[in-house]
Amino acid sequence: MKAIRLEEPGRFAQVNLEPASAPLQLDEALVRVHRVGVCGTDLHAFRGNQPFFSYPRVLGHELGVEVLDVGGQAEGIRVGQYCAVEPYLNCGTCIACRRGKPNCCVKLAVLGVHTDGGMRETLVVPIRKLHPSKNLTLDQLALVETLAIGCHAVDRAGLEKGEFVLVIGAGPIGLGVMQFAIEAGAQVIVLDIQAQRLEFCRGRLSVPYTIDASRENALEALAEITAGDLPTAIFDATGNGRSMASAFEYPGNSGRLIFVGLFQGEVIFNDPNFHRRELTILASRNARPADFSRIISLIEAKRIDTSPWITHRASLSDVVAEFPLWTKPETGVIKAMIEV
Numbered sequence: 488m489k490a491i492r493l494e495e496p497g498r499f500a501q502v503n504l505e506p507a508s509a510p511l512q513l514d515e516a517l518v519r520v521h522r523v524g525v526c527g528t529d530l531h532a533f534r535g536n537q538p539f540f541s542y543p544r545v546l547g548h549e550l551g552v553e554v555l556d557v558g559g560q561a562e563g564i565r566v567g568q569y570c571a572v573e574p575y576l577n578c579g580t581c582i583a584c585r586r587g588k589p590n591c592c593v594k595l596a597v598l599g600v601h602t603d604g605g606m607r608e609t610l611v612v613p614i615r616k617l618h619p620s621k622n623l624t625l626d627q628l629a630l631v632e633t634l635a636i637g638c639h640a641v642d643r644a645g646l647e648k649g650e651f652v653l654v655i656g657a658g659p660i661g662l663g664v665m666q667f668a669i670e671a672g673a674q675v676i677v678l679d680i681q682a683q684r685l686e687f688c689r690g691r692l693s694v695p696y697t698i699d700a701s702r703e704n705a706l707e708a709l710a711e712i713t714a715g716d717l718p719t720a721i722f723d724a725t726g727n728g729r730s731m732a733s734a735f736e737y738p739g740n741s742g743r744l745i746f747v748g749l750f751q752g753e754v755i756f757n758d759p760n761f762h763r764r765e766l767t768i769l770a771s772r773n774a775r776p777a778d779f780s781r782i783i784s785l786i787e788a789k790r791i792d793t794s795p796w797i798t799h800r801a802s803l804s805d806v807v808a809e810f811p812l813w814t815k816p817e818t819g820v821i822k823a824m825i826e827v
């Protein structure tokens with residue numbers, strides 16, 4: 488079968504992979520991959536700055552698939568169904584799995600990151616990782632994982648209706664956070680340093696408040712918007728150490744700080760600054776199984792709009808030529824979608 492493999496940093500190749508020949512296990516399904524969304528993780532792998540990453544690797548963890556065969560009876564999963572895939576392969580027995588948090592399993596293997604993913608025609612996945620929908624398009628199903636990152640982060644914060652929320656970073660992760668914060672009834676403020684991205688948030692996501700930190704003093708702007716209170720939930724979706732450290736300046740007293748983007752290094756903060764506010768700091772990693780089914784229902788109910796997301800599109804054979812362009816912010820890429 489045709490596949491695209493990242494052979495080493497900076498070099499994709501079209502390869503021919505043997506389709507799986509072993510019979511399916513009772514808990515496995517064979518799926519036809521139709522859509523693969525591309526995200527920051529894939530770009531980092533391409534540039535060679537994704538930690539704990541080994542080459543060669545078939546990328547692709549944001550998938551819209553069709554069920555071709557199942558190894559055994561599985562409740563709710565039938566041949567021919569279209570599904571989103573939860574790409575987090577967890578062990579089921581570690582402390583996190585036992586506590587119902589497979590998203591941070593001690594032995595977590597993410598499809599397309601730690602193990603070969605979906606940039607190929609067919610794939611075998613555990614049946615329990617499939618999340619079907621009758622109505623969603625394959626494009627929408629391939630967006631569910633990326634949206635799930637934002638959904639889980641907003642869940643971690645436990646937002647209240649009407650509270651002011653700041654999202655730092657208007658890239659794809661930040662956009663997901665904004666959509667679910669709006670859905671939770673929060674008043675969303677977004678901070679970025681690119682005017683074009685802020686314009687997009689106002690125009691396409693109806694975010695009411697934006698701050699351009701390249702021109703404005705962020706703290707003053709936040710105080711003005713919130714009548715001096717400051718926002719009570721701050722999401723950092725930049726994965727930038729400097730941004731994460733300065734995020735400690737922004738929460739109102741009693742607020743919480745949620746790190747969604749991750750950064751390879753230390754974030755240092757001033758303890759009195761943290762204590763005075765009685766701040767809560769939360770990490771948010773991947774997403775939980777229930778987020779996938781919830782997002783599918785929200786898209787079905789038209790409460791989450793997926794139309795702003797896909798800006799670029801390519802066939803599997805065009806990935807080798809097109810992928811390097813998607814690493815350039817000046818192409819205005821939000822989400823590139825591969826049609827397999």
Ligand SMILES: [Zn+2]
Nearest residue numbers: 526528549633
């Ligand atoms: Zn992703």
Ligand SMILES: [Zn+2]
Nearest residue numbers: 578581584592
């Ligand atoms: Zn585990």
